[in-house]
Amino acid sequence: MAKMNLLQAVNNALDIAMAANERVVCFGEDVGVFGGVFRATSHLQEKYGRARCFNTPLVEQGIIGFANGLASQGSVAVAEIQFADYIFPAFDQIVNEAAKFRYRSGNLFNVGGLTIRTPYGGGIAGGHYHSQSPEAYFAHTPGLKVVVPRNPHQAKGLLLASIRDANPVIFFEPKRIYRASVGEVPEEDYELPLGKAEVVREGSDITLLAWGAQMEYLELAAELADKEGISCELIDLRTILPWDVETVAASVKKTGRLLISHEAPITGGFAGEIATTIQEQCFLHLESPIARVAGLDVPYPLALEKEYIPDQWKIFEAIKSSVNF
Numbered sequence: 001m002a003k004m005n006l007l008q009a010v011n012n013a014l015d016i017a018m019a020a021n022e023r024v025v026c027f028g029e030d031v032g033v034f035g036g037v038f039r040a041t042s043h044l045q046e047k048y049g050r051a052r053c054f055n056t057p058l059v060e061q062g063i064i065g066f067a068n069g070l071a072s073q074g075s076v077a078v079a080e081i082q083f084a085d086y087i088f089p090a091f092d093q094i095v096n097e098a099a100k101f102r103y104r105s106g107n108l109f110n111v112g113g114l115t116i117r118t119p120y121g122g123g124i125a126g127g128h129y130h131s132q133s134p135e136a137y138f139a140h141t142p143g144l145k146v147v148v149p150r151n152p153h154q155a156k157g158l159l160l161a162s163i164r165d166a167n168p169v170i171f172f173e174p175k176r177i178y179r180a181s182v183g184e185v186p187e188e189d190y191e192l193p194l195g196k197a198e199v200v201r202e203g204s205d206i207t208l209l210a211w212g213a214q215m216e217y218l219e220l221a222a223e224l225a226d227k228e229g230i231s232c233e234l235i236d237l238r239t240i241l242p243w244d245v246e247t248v249a250a251s252v253k254k255t256g257r258l259l260i261s262h263e264a265p266i267t268g269g270f271a272g273e274i275a276t277t278i279q280e281q282c283f284l285h286l287e288s289p290i291a292r293v294a295g296l297d298v299p300y301p302l303a304l305e306k307e308y309i310p311d312q313w314k315i316f317e318a319i320k321s322s323v324n325f
Contacts, residue, residue: 001184006177009152009185010040010117013159014078016189018048021076023113024163025052028063028080037082038119038178060086064093064116071111071168072101078163084120084172085132098168099143114168117159120148121213121263122300122309123176131300133264135211138170139241139273145169145194146240148212152183157192158238165194174213181216197244199251203233206257206322208315209248209274211237214261220312225319232319240270248274249281256287257322261310266294288325291318 004012018024026041032055035042045053056063060081067079081087087094094116102110122131138146145167149155155173162169174181200215201222208218215236222232233251237243252258258278260271275290293310301308 002187003182004152004156004185005179006149006152006155006173006181007038007040007179009156010159010173011042011044012185013156013163014041014044015047017076017078017160017163018044018052020189022052023074024076024078025070026078026080027054027056027066029056029058029082031055031080036080038175040117040173041080060090061093064090064098067114067116068093068097068101068111071114072109074113076113076163078115078117081116081118083130084118084134085129087116087118087134091137094138094144094170095141099141101143103143110166111168112166115159115162116168116170118170118172119175119178120172121174121176122305123213125302125305127302128299131305133172133262133295135172135240136264136268136270139270141241143168144241146172147194148172148174148238148240150174150212150215150236150238151177151181152185154192154236154238156185157190158194160189161191161194164191169194172212176213177216192238195239195242195244197238197247198236199233199247200236201232201234203231203255205231205255206259206319207233207235207248207251207255208259208261208319209235209237210261211240214263214310217310217312217315218261221315221319224312224316228320230319230323243274245277245281249278252278252282253285256285258286259291259293259315259318259322261293261315263295263310265297266292267297269294288322291322293318
């Protein structure tokens with residue numbers, strides 16, 4: 001085991017993937033010598049050469065178009081979009097090309113070797129162009145997988161699984177905790193299953209569900225709830241698409257309550273999809289309405305960032321409301 005922060009875990013996963021398979025290439029804006037704006041790809045170019053780790057022009061649709069071409073020809077392409085906010089120029093290349101490549105060719109061709117890494121979310125005073133959480137846009141697209149880790153151990157195992165998955169994957173990295181989240185990570189090669197949620201903590205009164213950096217606020221809210229005698233079960237969804245309905249439903253049938261939290265705006269957020277599915281499957285087990293604690297329906301604010309973020313205090317108030325319904 002080694003102590004790593006989330007950035008180091010991502011770098012370690014890329015290093016292992018590139019060492020194990022010479023077809024793995026990583027590229028993006030400033031990814032080469034500079035190591036990316038957050039240094040996630042530091043030292044990979046000097047170790048594996050400029051043909052396997054290199055800079056691209058500042059053209060997101062070009063990055064993903066190029067990645068689609070590489071993946072369709074048998075390369076394992078790991079493309080970085082510098083901030084998730086700037087993934088939108090590549091939206092067509094992702095949802096109309098990468099996601100449909102296998103389907104439209106009748107399984108003759110695919111871009112399953114494509115992984116798109118991108119840092120998402122707020123908490124770094126980045127303002128409205130460097131703080132968004134766009135996971136729900138892509139959850140509407142069959143043919144993609146969408147993955148979000150919460151800590152270094154998860155980041156390494158989930159990224160290695162994503163790179164080796166037979167489908168195109170968007171891997172959202174929570175930049176607020178890039179360096180703040182530190183933990184013990186196995187030094188060896190390992191994978192964590194995609195499409196499988198993790199029950200982080202068992203409880204009996206309410207199920208709390210989130211993904212990525214939002215898990216930290218859930219844990220803090222659960223500690224506040226403990227002091228009120230409320231037992232919280234915590235689940236990290238980990239994979240948005242496909243999401244683990246079975247694990248979440250089993251938990252809600254036990255606790256009778258569900259609270260979902262995400263940083264993205266509440267309207268159209270992925271919590272709505274989860275709430276609808278769990279309501280259908282667990283209706284007779286529910287003791288209170290399913291709660292959503294999410295971002296506001298406004299552009300991500302700079303000066304009022306702390307007011308925008310769904311933190312432990314907002315979650316704790318929602319927990320109490322649900323339990324006392």
